[in-house]
Amino acid sequence: MKKVGFIGLGIMGIPMSLNILKKGFELTVYNRTFAKTIGLTQAGAKAVKTPLEVAQESEVIITMLTGPEAIDQVIFGKEGLFSALTDQKYLINMSSVSPTYTKELAQKLEPTGVKFIDAPVSGSKKPAEDGQLVILAGGKEEEVKGVEDVLLAMGKKVVYCGPVGQGSMMKMAINLLLGVMMAGMAEMIHFGQKGGLSKETMLEVLYSGALNCLLFQLKKDLFLEENFTPQFPLKHMSKDLRFVFQTAQETGAVIPEATTALQFFRIGEENGWGDEDFAAVYKVLQKMIS
Ligand code: NAP
Secondary structure, three states, X not given: OOEEEEXXXXXXXXXXXXXXXXXXXXXXXXXXXXXXXXXXXXXXXXXXXXXXXXXXXXXXEEEOOOOHHHHHHHHHOOOOOHHHOOOOOEEEEOOOOOHXXXXXXXXXXXXXXXXXXXXXXXXXXXXXXXXXXXXXXXXOHHHHHHOHHHHHHHEEEEEEXXXXXXXXXHHHHHHHHHHHHHHHHHHHHHHHHHOOOOHHHHHHHXXXXXOOOHHHHHOHHHHHHOOOOOOOXXXXXXXXXXXXXHHHHHHOOOOHHHHHHHHHHHHHHHOOOOOOEHHHHHHHHHHHHO
């Protein structure tokens, strides 16, 4: 079986790497904050102190990091993995980044010959724990096929989206809808409350009709308790909508709803709610009236 390396043990990276272990792959892990590797080593992974060691140990290297700055750091920074990349290895970036960043990264990696795939995921903490992520892959199709066994250890499905950068493009498209839907749910609850409806009544109606969906169900307790413990942090939605906005400027797409939603997630971040769940966009509306 392939030797796998995993870099970035955050909300998503921990369950994703645990699922790789469960499928029997030999796994080496790195995280900037070393303490977060403990659960993984207890489950059978080897923890190392630098990204370079991950790449030296592994045939398939996965990054699941905040965004471009973190990815650049682990690839090109001090004791980064760049010098260990060869045409015998795969590098899979599963972090959510813009298609432009992905294509620029692919160009920088080209001299190493590494098989580079962008494979961000649709799905949050719970699907990551359950191995039910939908994996949105960009790259050479035969190379994506070559690592399907590793990808399917973390997800229920791999959707091939096209050449490198198209996985990131698909991720931005689906997160555009996610951001707009979340902002819409928050606005509905805020609007109804102002008119004298209870949250319970509104949610009952929401879950009884055609608008019922898993996303809205997952947020039920967060809204009822107004406790926005993160499943998907607000700062990540703000980041993704910024990438959506930049991408739309490059392609000429017209995105009025996402542009409005971006403003509200930004205000949420400015208010210090970046580490709360992105449903905390509701607090932005509540604050505007207080
Ligand atoms: P997270 O919990 O914030 O974890 C971020 C990871 O990046 C941590 O391991 C962190 O290390 C590392 N990191 C940050 N800056 C770094 C740097 N400069 N150098 C080295 N490592 C650095 O994020 P997450 O929720 O797991 O999300 C990871 C990616 O998946 C993001 O691109 C996000 O948009 C995307 N995503 C998230 C979800 C979700 O529901 N959470 C769903 C789909 C996609 P430390 O532990 O040292 O801070």
